[in-house]
Amino acid sequence: MPDDRDHGATALSIAAALRPLDPGALAALRRMTGDGSVPAYWRLAASRPMLSDAPEKWVPIVRAIGILTPKGAPEDRSDLHDAARPLGKVLCDGGDPDWPGKLGPGQKPKPKLSERRLAQLLAARGAQRTILLTRAIRALAASRSGKMGVHVPDIAWAFLRADPSDMLARPYYQCLDRAERAAHTETRADA
Template sequence: MSQPDTFAAQVATLSAQLLKFDGGDRAALRRMEPDTPAPPAYWRLVTVAGFIHWSEEKQAVLRRVVRQMALLVPAGETDKVTLHKTDRPLGAVLCDGGDGEWASRGGPPQPVISEDRLARFLAMPARGRGDALDRMLRGIARRRSPALGIDCGELLMLALRPDDTARLNDIARDYYRRLDQATRSAQQKATA
């Protein structure tokens, strides 16, 4: 088996392989806990993606991110599902819920994850942020458009460096950028 040799390629491979798994393997990954033994599907996935040589500490982090990614994959056929998309930052997805039609539903756009909830997420201690992100992604998974992805590399980097202030600021910036774009678009439609 050939393994990807850059982080970006590894994340892309991880995402692509996850979409190839059957429903049973994806369900096992959704149930996986970072601090318990991983199911065989996890080990197949990280081997192909080139993460097999990571330390146990990093594997625990990766297990959480793989679970988050699996949560975002809808049940059933995955032929038309996009999971990883580098131009869909986490902050934007927290704002629009991964729904391409979100801003055109009428009225001023309301973020899927409220500003208050985002602020609490960004301010919380790093050790609690993973569980909070899990809960937010579960909610997003229910409404996410399968054709729109999320930058899974950003999920992984946030988990690996939870105290990185610049990364947290990027999430907020991307959230507000997405909200501002939708608000301006709604205002232009209202005045046209």
């Protein structure tokens, strides 16, 4: 039975394989439905047995990694993986290195994925979690700086673990708490 390390290594190898992929094949992976009926998926699966053994589990993961892979010419794409940026943190700051930006007096940092949406995601199970996690990934892709990475194994673990609450919530709220404390300190310094 594969463990988290195996899943993480597979996710990293998928991210590395998608970076040089031509834009058409990458777009097909981003639009892929749950049945995995995209040739590029099966090309990945040919050298990654987990993908062919359990496509119902891996299709959403490959789609999510595809969604987050920077668009454009393969030679211009930055590396998606950044071990220092957990998925939960990126859901909070949106992959924006300047988040939360300059806040006015009394303003609080606003996470890119709202706390309500995070709570729904954490409470969801099965197919509903896959849907909500994919929506969160799409929202993240729309706001994320293409140069900012994410801890790619977290993507696989968020889909595969029975309860990913700790791995998503802890870095999300640590990021939000740091931003709120910094905003509070700035407000007090300005007074």
